[in-house]
Amino acid sequence: MPHIEKLLEIDLDTEKIEVKKLDKKMTSKYIGGRGIGVKLLFDRLPPNTDPLSNDNILIFATGPITGTVVPLSGRHIVVSKSPLTGTAFDSSAGGFFGRELRMAGFDVVIIKGASEKPVYIEIDDGDVNIKDASNIWGKNVKESTSILSNNGFKVSCIGKAGENLIPISSIMSEYTHACGRGGLGAVMGSKKLKAFIVRGKKEIQISDSEKMKKYISESMRLLNASPVASKGLAYYGTPSLVNLINTMRIMPTDNFRKVHFENAYKVSGEYIAENYDIKKKTCYNCFIACKREDRKRNIEIPEYETIAMFGPNSMNDDIEKIIQANYICNDYGVDTISAGNAVSCYIELEGKKDIEKPLKEIVEGGPLSQGSFRYSKGKGKEDSSMSVKGLEIPGYDPRGVLGLALSYATSNRGACHLRAYMVGPEILGKPKLIDRLSFSGKSGLIQIFQNISASVHSLIMCQFSSFALSEEEYANLLSAGVGELYTSEEFIKTGERIYNLERLFNLRESMTYSEDTLPGRFFGEDGISKEEFNSVLDEYYTYRGWNKGVPTMERLESLDLKNEGKFLCGKK
Amino acid sequence: MWKEIGKFGKKLVEGGYLSSHFGNISVRVGDGITVTRSGCMLDEITEASVVTVDLHKPSSLDLIASSETIVHREIYKKTSALAVIHAHCPFAVIESLLNDTSIEPYDSEGKFFFHEIPIVTGHIGTKELAQNVAKALEIHKGCIAKGHGTFAVGKILEEAYVHTTMIEHSAKVKYFCDLSKNK
Incomplete structure (x- = not known):
């Protein structure tokens, strides 16, 4: 097939x-x-x-x-x-x-x-x-x-x-x-x-088994050689990031008002490994097995993002409280990043360092359950919502990871670390270390990584594969899977098409480029220069072939999206 | 940007990947290409050694840009590359003359990251070379122009440099392995 x-x-x-x-x-x-x-x-x-x-x-x-x-x-x-x-x-x-x-x-x-x-x-x-x-x-x-x-x-x-x-x-x-x-x-x-x-019992087919065998072998060599995929995540799971992010002074702390949490060790991967009897859990066909469970209680150990939000960002160093918060969120079915971020926002606005009460308010449908933006807006304090396009920012302070900052701002779905996944190159140095404290060259890079991620999310492969694989390996796996040749460039271009279509959807909903930004807290003397950010954003639009966040017809035509973009004609 | 280009120009010369002014380096900047000028010594780059030309079409500034600008432009037009290095790596040139369409690395880094390195044809500074190189780089991270030298791309200049050095390393290992086997 x-x-x-x-x-x-x-x-x-x-x-x-x-x-x-x-x-x-x-x-x-x-x-x-x-x-x-x-x-x-x-x-x-x-x-x-x-x-x-x-x-x-x-x-x-x-x-x-x-x-x-x-x-x-x-x-x-x-x-x-x-x-x-x-x-x-x-x-x-x-x-x-x-x-x-x-x-x-x-x-x-x-x-x-x-x-x-x-x-x-x-x-x-x-x-x-x-x-x-x-x-x-x-x-x-x-x-x-x-x-x-x-x-x-x-x-x-x-x-x-x-x-x-x-x-x-x-x-x-x-x-x-x-x-x-x-x-x-x-x-x-x-x-x-x-x-x-x-x-079900039906067989899942791929088109070219022989080629697939070769490409899997090539991909596995790279994945095994990647210390992040085969060692860091495999040993400690995603909480291995806690000490690293804190050391780099990009740990969201006190609702993103600080970048370093003194007691980070108490919520770190190392602390968890020393104090809990850990059982590894995995997804289908995954050798990394990044999920963790407390063997004694059969209760899940939270992922890094959850720890960052309910821990340092909420000024909480009690890992047990974070484990409980994670358990409640999973059981009620609530996003731990948005919920944790909203709790941090509550703590800032109410001045009470307590994660249990606001979390109860969220799962029971109180005002905080509407997310940090609507909650803080309801109090006339929307500047306290650390979100982009209404989606709460995850566990990396953008002031110290400037590619990620641009990626948060230009993401079609709001603040998301996975759209360009700059955590790889800017923080972990994978597949290639680039300077996280400079905007230089980032506008071109971000749009490429956004395009690659869009195609990876369409294959679909786990984001952690990107610590080792490039567009070349992804294109090969796709080609063998479907029996049709995709070059590296076609793989990236397909991602660009998807990214532009998402943008068109949002424009059709009357969104504008004014939403391609970050909360004011991140700009200014101790943060990102607004002038520099705006200049990099303009450069990003140039790479994308967009005019103030709107794709040009020329670019849409090159992506075979002319029909989808017709509604833009005559729009000012 | 010229400082970054100069940094890698120096590394390329010091590493023996090219000599004097034989080779060129460029970076995509928005709708422009900042590229080394024709005849400039790559280990002595100053602000005056680079020129920014239009990404989409040649202009009068192409007169002073590297003679391979036509290749760089075609690469940027056809791929997502943000940096390109062309070097006259000696072992890569030798291997391109000993093989027809590609070389398969023996060393583990080459096998891991390149799988195979294509060899393309076309004379220096021609449209034919530009098209063949760009086509190869739609799939691969680097290639060798037959009898001429390497073209390697990256999302940053450092990546294009790493790809250049890896191609030369793979070609060198292959050359000596084959030589030993044929003794």
């Missing part, structure tokens, strides 16, 4: 289920995952649709190498219009759900409409059913997953946060793997869709 093609459309208004084929031209141009998701969203969602209305659509997508012999290929992605940012939004998770969805017979699933009563979708080896979820509605993720995962089903579900339409709610796969960002759990909740469960 060449590209992904098996499309399932489910209308929860009418309970109509349709099996279709994806257009070959479309899959060739957008690969899968994020690319296909954004294309379907752009084509099918009318402008200004309320994200929590029946009209919004929710897309579960895999890529052409998902669940295959390719290492780090266990991820799936969910795409919709975000109730938090109002932008096109994709959010991905690891685990085993994506592979099982393909084994159950489908590559992409579009969910439309909304049910009147709680339901869940079950795909059992090609057999699709919409089932009553009344008995699990009102239950949290752990209990719901436990009920629905009998007989080998892989479960993606929402907790009470998604049911209550909290705009920072997540979709949780197999309990701990989160499609965390952007509030897509609330979109699921608005459709009264409690869960999506899959099981």
Whole structure:
């Protein structure tokens, strides 16, 4: 089988289920995952649709190498219009759900409409059913997953946060793997869709096994040789970043008012390794196994981002409190980055160093559950929201990582460290160390890394593969997977097409370039020069072929996006 | 930017990757290409040794730019490269004359990062060379123009430099291995 093609459309208004084929031209141009998701969203969602209305659509997508012999290929992605940012939004998770969805017979699933009563979708080896979820509605993720995962089903579900339409709610796969960002759990909740469960025995095919064997061997050599992938993350998991980030003085501390946390060691990967009996957990076909669990209690050890937000950024050095916060967020189905960042914002505005009370307010649907931007705006203090386009900033202070700063600002989905993943080159020196404290050359670099990431998220491969692999290896894996030659340049150009289409979606929603910026806190004497930032932003637009954040028709034509950009004609 | 170009010009000469003014270095800056001037000594670069030419089309400033600017421009037009180095690495040139279309590195770094290094044809400063090099670099990080020298790209100048040195290292290892085997 060449590209992904098996499309399932489910209308929860009418309970109509349709099996279709994806257009070959479309899959060739957008690969899968994020690319296909954004294309379907752009084509099918009318402008200004309320994200929590029946009209919004929710897309579960895999890529052409998902669940295959390719290492780090266990991820799936969910795409919709975000109730938090109002932008096109994709959010991905690891685990085993994506592979099982393909084994159950489908590559992409579009969910439309909304049910009147709680339901869940079950795909059992090609057999699709919409089932009553009344008995699990009102239950949290752990209990719901436990009920629905009998007989080998892989479960993606929402907790009470998604049911209550909290705009920072997540979709949780197999309990701990989160499609965390952007509030897509609330979109699921608005459709009264409690869960999506899959099981199957179908074979997942790739086009050229011999070539794939060669390309996997080449990729594995690079991954094994990368100390970040094969040693750092494999030994300590992502908390290995805590001491490093703190030493570099880019640790978000006290709601990004400081860059260094004195007691960081007490929440670090080293501290966890010394004080907990750790069990490693993995996603499908992954040798890194970055997830960690406390063996005694079977409770998850939080990821770096969660530690940064509920720890230093909330002035908390008690790792047990962070573990509990992570447990609560996962169980209610709430994004830990947005929730932790919102808690930090609460602490700044209320002056109380306590993470338990504000977190309770979030999961119970209080004002803070709306995210830091709406919460602080409600208090007339939106300058205290550390967010871009409404999405909370993750665990790296942009003042000390200037490429990441530009990447946060220009990201189509808001502040996200994964859009260009400058953590690799600017912080870890992988695949190549570049000066994190200089803007020089960053405008060109950021757009390339954003394009590469867009294609990686469409394959779909885990972001950690980028510590070792370049566009050349990704293009080879894709080519062998689909039986069609993609050069390194075509791989990057496909990412550029996806990035531009996301931008077009946002422009159609009336967003402007004024949102390509950072919170005021990061500018000024002790921070980033606004003048220099604006100059680099202009340079970035030049590289992109954009005029004040708007793609030129010439650039759209070169990306085969002329039709999609037609609405721009005549717009001032 | 000229200082950065000068830094790598010096490293290239000191490392024996080129001599006197045979080679050229460029960096993409927005819609322009800052490139070394024709005839400039790459280990003595000053602000006056570089010129910024248009990315999209030749202009009068091309008159003083490196004779290989046509190749640099084509690379930037066809790929996402942000830096290009052309050097006359001796072992790469030798291997390009001993092989037809590509060389397969024996050393582990070469195998890891290059997989194979294409050899392309075309005379110095010609459209044919520009097109062949750009086409090869749509897939690979570097290539060798037959009998002439290496063209390597990077997202930063340092990366293009690393790719240049890796090609030469792989060519050197291959040359001596083959020589030993044929004894």
